[in-house]
Every structure is written in structure tokens, then in C-alpha cells.
Amino acid sequence: xxxxxxxxxxxxxxxxxxxxxxxxxxxxxxxxxxxxxxxxxxxxxxxxxxxxxxxxxxxxxxxxxxxxxxxxxxxxxxxxxxxxxxxxxxxxxxxxxxxxxxxxxxxxxxxxxxxxxxxxxxxxxxxxxxxxxxxxxxxxxxxxxxxxxxxxxxxxxxxxxxxxxxxxxxxxxxxxxxxxxxxxxxxxxxxxxxxxxxxxxxxxxxxxxxxxxxxxxxxxxxxxxxxxxxxxxx
Numbered sequence: 001x002x003x004x005x006x007x008x009x010x011x012x013x014x015x016x017x018x019x020x021x022x023x024x025x026x027x028x029x030x031x032x033x034x035x036x037x038x039x040x041x042x043x044x045x046x047x048x049x050x051x052x053x054x055x056x057x058x059x060x061x062x063x064x065x066x067x068x069x070x071x072x073x074x075x076x077x078x079x080x081x082x083x084x085x086x087x088x089x090x091x092x093x094x095x096x097x098x099x100x101x102x103x104x105x106x107x108x109x110x111x112x113x114x115x116x117x118x119x120x121x122x123x124x125x126x127x128x129x130x131x132x133x134x135x136x137x138x139x140x141x142x143x144x145x146x147x148x149x150x151x152x153x154x155x156x157x158x159x160x161x162x163x164x165x166x167x168x169x170x171x172x173x174x175x176x177x178x179x180x181x182x183x184x185x186x187x188x189x190x191x192x193x194x195x196x197x198x199x200x201x202x203x204x205x206x207x208x209x210x211x212x213x214x215x216x217x218x219x220x221x222x223x224x225x226x227x228x229x230x231x232x233x234x
Contacts, residue, residue: 018030038066048075165178
């Protein structure tokens with residue numbers, strides 16, 4: 001089931017869109033402001049975001065800019081009461097994928113949502129590099145070998161799996177649930193604490209100071225990421 005996040009401060013529009021999209025078979029999450037929308041975008045990992053521009057606090061422009069700066073590639077469909085060309089251009093330049101002005105035609109909006117989801121599904125998923133270099137550690141995913149300088153690191157398959165998953169989208173945050181699904185599989189039932197324990201084990205092997213990690217970074221309340229500014233893929 002495709003997940004859609006609606007970030008809209010007009011309750012009548014928000015409720016109406018939520019009901020209609022749920023009737024269309026989507027899983028729908030909602031937020032009334034930019035800060036809440038940002039948190040949900042990282043926690044729920046939606047397949048598409050419907051984003052109003054005029055929001056309290058962090059507006060739609062700022063939120064779109066923040067997501068794209070973090071290399072979060074989820075499709076964004078902007079909604080706004082403004083019809084000016086300058087706003088449409090600004091939204092698209094900031095990384096929005098499409099733009100619909102209020103009042104909008106519901107059939108057209110649904111068609112644009114379907115088109116964005118199809119386009120996203122057709123895009124190849126990013127692949128992890130065969131060899132990952134982070135600091136003085138080299139990880140070869142083809143051979144399941146890891147070295148720190150000349151020292152061989154003993155790593156489990158799950159630890160290789162976590163690193164490979166994080167390396168597929170460096171700088172992007174993965175929730176614990178996502179890591180469980182990607183590394184352990186949908187049919188396994190470990191707890192999210194299992195992820196925390198594996199990350200702690202990886203830090204002990206990779207980080208110079210595991211208590212102050214540079215590479216395997218915790219995003220509190222969300223999950224983990226492989227710090228973009230520190231890693232190099234070969």
C-alpha cells in the first residue's frame with residue numbers, strides 16, 4: 001500500500017483529502033504544520049508528500065528545501081492558494097515535482113498523484129557501492145570482508161546488511177522499522193532494540209570514539225544515518 005503524507009493547515013481541505021485518498025486505497029498520514037510534517041516524513045517514509053506552501057512555522061518552501069538538502073528524494077506535490085508564476089517556479093526550483101493551485105480539480109489532483117507515484121516506481125532504487133570507505137575502514141560487500149587499516153574486522157551478516165542499507169542512501173535517515181524490514185525481512189520479528197544493539201556493535205568496530213560517532217549517526221526519535229560528509233564510496 002502506498003503511503004501519502006498530507007501537510008496542510010486548512011482542516012477542511014486536510015480532512016477531505018485524507019478521506020478521498022483513503023477511499024482510493026492509500027495509507028494516509030497528516031500534519032498541520034511544517035515541523036510536524038518533517039518529523040512524519042522521516043518516521044513514516046511516505047511514497048509521496050502533498051505539501052501546502054502557506055504553513056505556520058516552517059512553510060512549504062522551507063520544508064521542501066530541507067528535505068532536498070538532506071537528499072530525501074520522495075516526490076513532492078505542492079498545493080497553494082497562490083497562482084503566481086513566481087511561486088510555481090520557486091517551488092519547482094526547490095525540488096517539488098509538481099504543483100497544483102487551489103481551488104483544484106479533484107480528478108486532476110488524483111491523476112497527478114498517480115502519475116508521480118508511477119514515475120517514482122519506475123525510477124531504479126539506489127544501490128549500495130560494492131566497496132565502502134569510511135575513515136580508515138574499508139568494507140567490501142561482494143566478499144563480506146571489512147578491514148580497519150590492516151586489521152580484519154569480524155562482522156556479522158546483519159551488520160554488513162545494516163551498513164549496506166545505510167550506504168544505499170548516505171546522509172538519509174532510516175527508521176529502526178525500515179532497517180528491520182530491509183535487513184531482517186518482513187517475516188522476522190526482532191524488536192527495534194535489536195537494531196540499536198547492532199548499531200552499537202558496529203560503532204565499536206568502526207568509530208574511533210564510539211561514544212561520539214562520526215559516521216553511524218543517531219537522529220533522535222527517528223533512526224540512523226551514514227553521515228554524508230564523512231563517507232566515501234569507491
